[in-house]
Amino acid sequence: MVARRKSAPGMTPGFTDSNKSWLTPTEKKRPLFGEEEEEEEGEEEMDVDEEQLDGEDDGEDDDDEEEEEDDDDDDEGEELEFEKKARRTVARMEREAIENEKEVRELQRGDFSLPTAAELEEEQSRPPDISAVRDRVKQVVEVLSDFNARREEGRSRVEYISTLVADLQTVYGYSHDMVELLLHLFSPAECLQFIEANETPRPVTIRTNTLKTRRRELAQACLPPHPAASLRPRHLPSRTSPLPCPRFSLLCSSFLPSPLPLRLASKALIARNVNLDPISKWSKEGLQIYESAVPIGATPEYLAGHYMIQSASSYLPVMALQPLPNQRVLDMAASPGGKTTHIAALMGNTGTVVANDFSKERIKALQANISRLGVRNTVVVNADGREFPKLMGGFDRVLLDAPCSGTGVISKDPSVKAEKGFSDIQRCQQLQRQLLLAAIDSCNANGDNGGYIVYSTCSVMVEENEAVVDYALASRCVKVVESGLPFGTEGFTRYRTKRFHASLKHARRFYPHTHNLDGFFVCRLRKYSNDLPAQLATKRGDGKETAPRRAVEEASGGEGEEGEEGEEEWEELDDDEEPAPPARREAPAVGKAGDAKKPSAQTRKAAPSTPAAVSQAVEGEGEGNPSMKKKLKAAPSTPVVVVSQAEGGGEAKPSMRKKLKAAPPTPVAVVSQEAEGGGEGKPSMKKKLKAAPPTPVAVVSQEAEGGGEAKPSMKKKLKAAPSTPVAVVSQEAEGGGEGKPSMKKKLKAAPPTPWL
Amino acid sequence: MVRPLTEEELKIFFAKLAKYIGHAIKQLVDRPDGKYCFRLHRDRVYYVSEQQVKVAAALPREQLLGMGCTFGKFTKTKKFRLHVTCLDYIAQHAQYKVWLKPAAEQSFLYGNHVLKAGLGRITEDTPQYQGVVILNMADVPLGFGTTAKSTAEVRKLEPQGVVAFHQADVGEYLRDEETLC
Numbered sequence: 001m002v003a004r005r006k007s008a009p010g011m012t013p014g015f016t017d018s019n020k021s022w023l024t025p026t027e028k029k030r031p032l033f034g035e036e037e038e039e040e041e042g043e044e045e046m047d048v049d050e051e052q053l054d055g056e057d058d059g060e061d062d063d064d065e066e067e068e069e070d071d072d073d074d075d076e077g078e079e080l081e082f083e084k085k086a087r088r089t090v091a092r093m094e095r096e097a098i099e100n101e102k103e104v105r106e107l108q109r110g111d112f113s114l115p116t117a118a119e120l121e122e123e124q125s126r127p128p129d130i131s132a133v134r135d136r137v138k139q140v141v142e143v144l145s146d147f148n149a150r151r152e153e154g155r156s157r158v159e160y161i162s163t164l165v166a167d168l169q170t171v172y173g174y175s176h177d178m179v180e181l182l183l184h185l186f187s188p189a190e191c192l193q194f195i196e197a198n199e200t201p202r203p204v205t206i207r208t209n210t211l212k213t214r215r216r217e218l219a220q221a222c223l224p225p226h227p228a229a230s231l232r233p234r235h236l237p238s239r240t241s242p243l244p245c246p247r248f249s250l251l252c253s254s255f256l257p258s259p260l261p262l263r264l265a266s267k268a269l270i271a272r273n274v275n276l277d278p279i280s281k282w283s284k285e286g287l288q289i290y291e292s293a294v295p296i297g298a299t300p301e302y303l304a305g306h307y308m309i310q311s312a313s314s315y316l317p318v319m320a321l322q323p324l325p326n327q328r329v330l331d332m333a334a335s336p337g338g339k340t341t342h343i344a345a346l347m348g349n350t351g352t353v354v355a356n357d358f359s360k361e362r363i364k365a366l367q368a369n370i371s372r373l374g375v376r377n378t379v380v381v382n383a384d385g386r387e388f389p390k391l392m393g394g395f396d397r398v399l400l401d402a403p404c405s406g407t408g409v410i411s412k413d414p415s416v417k418a419e420k421g422f423s424d425i426q427r428c429q430q431l432q433r434q435l436l437l438a439a440i441d442s443c444n445a446n447g448d449n450g451g452y453i454v455y456s457t458c459s460v461m462v463e464e465n466e467a468v469v470d471y472a473l474a475s476r477c478v479k480v481v482e483s484g485l486p487f488g489t490e491g492f493t494r495y496r497t498k499r500f501h502a503s504l505k506h507a508r509r510f511y512p513h514t515h516n517l518d519g520f521f522v523c524r525l526r527k528y529s530n531d532l533p534a535q536l537a538t539k540r541g542d543g544k545e546t547a548p549r550r551a552v553e554e555a556s557g558g559e560g561e562e563g564e565e566g567e568e569e570w571e572e573l574d575d576d577e578e579p580a581p582p583a584r585r586e587a588p589a590v591g592k593a594g595d596a597k598k599p600s601a602q603t604r605k606a607a608p609s610t611p612a613a614v615s616q617a618v619e620g621e622g623e624g625n626p627s628m629k630k631k632l633k634a635a636p637s638t639p640v641v642v643v644s645q646a647e648g649g650g651e652a653k654p655s656m657r658k659k660l661k662a663a664p665p666t667p668v669a670v671v672s673q674e675a676e677g678g679g680e681g682k683p684s685m686k687k688k689l690k691a692a693p694p695t696p697v698a699v700v701s702q703e704a705e706g707g708g709e710a711k712p713s714m715k716k717k718l719k720a721a722p723s724t725p726v727a728v729v730s731q732e733a734e735g736g737g738e739g740k741p742s743m744k745k746k747l748k749a750a751p752p753t754p755w756l
Numbered sequence: 757m758v759r760p761l762t763e764e765e766l767k768i769f770f771a772k773l774a775k776y777i778g779h780a781i782k783q784l785v786d787r788p789d790g791k792y793c794f795r796l797h798r799d800r801v802y803y804v805s806e807q808q809v810k811v812a813a814a815l816p817r818e819q820l821l822g823m824g825c826t827f828g829k830f831t832k833t834k835k836f837r838l839h840v841t842c843l844d845y846i847a848q849h850a851q852y853k854v855w856l857k858p859a860a861e862q863s864f865l866y867g868n869h870v871l872k873a874g875l876g877r878i879t880e881d882t883p884q885y886q887g888v889v890i891l892n893m894a895d896v897p898l899g900f901g902t903t904a905k906s907t908a909e910v911r912k913l914e915p916q917g918v919v920a921f922h923q924a925d926v927g928e929y930l931r932d933e934e935t936l937c
Contacts, residue, residue, distance in 0.1 A: 297930075298930065300861050300865065300892060300896060300898060300926070301896065303865060303898070303926035303927055303929055303930065304896045304897065304898065304926055305926075306896075328811075351807070352807055352808050352811050354811065360821075363821055364933055364934055364936075364937070365933060367821065367822050367826075367936070367937035368929050368933045368936055368937060370822075370937075371825070371826060371841035371929070371936065371937055372926070372929045374844050376803075376804075376805075376824050376825045377805070377807075377808065377824075378808075378822075378823065378824075379808050379811050379812050379815070379820070379822070379823040379824075380820070380821045380822040380823065381815055381819050381820060381821065382819050382821050383819045391814070391815060391816070391819070392811070392814055392815065
């Protein structure tokens with residue numbers, strides 16, 4: 001109401017009386033701003049007369065009377081009394097909500113001012129007043145969510161953010177690093193939601209062990225044992241219960257026809273006063289525990305292996321893995337066995353699950369769980385996951401639930417928020433990369449329906465998730481595929497200065513504040529070749545000794561891990577331990593017009609230390625100049641650089657097209673010029689390519705004339721580059737097709753990129 | 757090395773197992789759904805399918821910690837001790853069973869013997885010192901033991917008398933997680 005009073009005079013400046021001549025107020029209506037405030041509650045009620053009857057008190061207390069009178073007056077009689085009442089209440093509540101919000105906003109706008117440095121210093125000398133700081137956090141977040149409108153004059157965003165960081169540390173006990181990381185990941189408002197969600201525990205959930213029982217039976221009310229139950233051998237399948245209602249807690253007392261043809265293998269949890277519900281639609285095995293009179297981890301059913309206490313988020317990687325009966329599956333970091341046993345259950349105890357874990361201590365829990373849940377198809381190994389490919393390979397499915405910083409499970413382990421920092425994240429990332437490569441190496445791409453790897457962590461950090469997968473995409477023959485999970489937010493394809501492969505959008509992220517699950521990341525990879533990208537490139541090269549191939553060999557000779565990959569058209573060069581972020585021709589980001597800036601940024605970054613595959617689309621519509629053509633012709637079955645361009649533009653000369661087609665299916669590095677519009681390979685192109693830093697690609701396309709003999713200078717450069725993952729240099733994506741001379745400079749000038 | 761049991765070991769092992777499941781051992785060895793066998797690794801006897809034996813054979817001995825289903829282990833004195841991990845198989849094939857009243861479940865799961873007061877049902881004609889599987893009234897196997905008295909004698913027993921001696925129970929998954937597998 002206060003707001004209203006204020007706003008009324010406030011409106012006058014914009015109010016003109018020009019329509020006064022024809023617009024006249026009706027007599028019946030109440031004056032606009034007079035009574036309204038008193039009668040606010042009933043303002044929108046249908047019946048004005050009736051409204052006036054009890055207009056004075058207008059309170060909720062005589063709602064009933066109101067109703068009755070309302071009814072009497074109502075001629076139509078179509079609406080029932082409670083409907084009307086409900087409608088009125090809803091309308092009133094909406095109005096009130098809007099008004100409240102307005103008031104709050106105005107109050108905030110008026111009141112909040114960011115403390116100055118002096119004030120903050122003074123504040124630090126005193127013990128912190130948590131509730132005041134908490135309020136300030138909220139207000140700062142409010143301001144930041146609409147910064148232009150709400151900011152205080154003269155205070156920069158940085159000041160707000162730094163206050164927010166400091167306050168979040170004080171209120172929630174996070175380390176500085178953690179807050180920074182989270183603020184990188186989320187908007188301030190979402191970050192606050194995330195942090196607050198971490199303060200409350202996630203619901204306890206259990207997974208029904210389908211090897212021993214079924215969800216309904218586990219949850220079922222306890223019945224006196226059916227006479228036939230004890231006679232029937234345990235392992236014979238029994239008929240499903242015909243109970244229609246999914247809400248077990250309702251079932252327990254009332255509806256149960258007595259001689260149910262149930263196999264009563266499991267006595268009900270409900271009979272033990274456990275209040276539970278199916279988890280949700282996406283899981284057929286999960287049950288959520290609301291409250292329990294007994295410790296859920298010590299019931300006879302638990303000990304008999306009818307269920308596993310497991311957070312709902314950890315069903316997801318296994319669901320994404322989709323193991324099939326009779327497959328060979330590897331769980332690389334298996335303890336304490338929740339996922340391993342889930343896999344075995346999905347496979348119906350057939351095939352083989354190899355459960356590995358690094359820690360002998362944790363393996364004890366793993367083994368106990370495996371035995372308890374009646375899983376018989378596992379082999380338990382205690383090995384370093386990084387070394388696993390040396391022990392064994394040829395798996396159809398590999399699950400890597402990598403060890404991580406645990407930023408997704410802060411609600412379970414609050415020590416994470418105070419103890420973890422940048423260095424921990426980086427250390428985890430290093431390990432995760434190695435593990436993921438090992439996981440991929442253990443997988444067999446050629447099996448029937450095989451070759452899938454699922455990478456998951458209970459961390460929300462991009463560094464531990466997308467960055468790791470992106471690294472693997474560059475150094476192994478894998479691609480990201482749909483995870484098959486029905487929900488979750490998409491993975492990042494761009495994060496701060498980093499650009500990841502576009503297919504990473506198929507990865508799934510889960511957050512405590514949006515999904516009420518632990519923070520989780522799941523990414524499903526498909527391995528399409530057992531070779532390293534470099535080997536693949538060589539194979540496709542038909543064994544012809546050509547300059548680029550030599551270059552490739554030289555480059556990839558040093559390290560086994562990094563290689564050049566021709567067929568999938570992205571490559572990476574790496575001249576130190578730290579791999580540069582690979583960019584790929586395949587990436588739509590590179591080829592598409594809209595994303596023009598991204599690739600170029602990346603390009604520049606990647607350029608100096610990483611030779612580039614120059615990217616462009618390969619539709620063969622490229623318009624090459626004659627010299628270009630020759631070159632393409634000349635290098636027939638070698639890693640060939642195709643100069644072409646993306647959807648939009650350039651009409652290729654027919655001859656050019658032919659050549660592109662004629663080129664045998666070889667590892668092709670593509671020189672992209674631009675995505676849209678332009679893209680005629682002008683003579684200048686040549687220069688640019690030359691200018692491009694030492695890339696095998698550049699060699700091919702440009703200097704590799706006559707069977708790919710590189711010019712001496714070029715060769716040298718190639719030699720200098722030790723290993724070959726090649727980043728894509730996309731020149732530009734939009735409009736301006738011709739690589740400008742400045743490009744050259746940029747490439748040269750770009751500093752080596754430290755890659756977190 | 758993962759190896760088959762020697763003649764002598766098999767004798768000791770089967771003698772023990774037969775106390776619970778009698779001639780059903782045959783059904784464990786000749787299964788219609790694939791080849792299964794017993795293997796010895798680090799004094800423990802595992803019941804594994806051929807498929808997993810092959811996988812396990814490829815692994816270094818120190819790093820292989822388990823496979824298939826653990827049946828139990830040989831003690832240093834070359835006696836055999838059945839572990840609760842094989843309960844599923846025993847429960848499936850056992851000839852003699854003892855059912856516990858709900859009130860007595862907890863006590864048994866803490867490692868106590870079965871008393872007459874907690875006895876729900878017992879298979880007819882169970883002899884004395886016979887290996888039995890112990891279930892709750894909903895037929896969930898909770899462990900196994902040996903009868904202290906035959907069925908006929910149990911009828912006359914006072915409430916606090918022991919019906920069956922405790923040998924293994926699923927509570928060990930919590931109590932003895934370390935040594936179980």
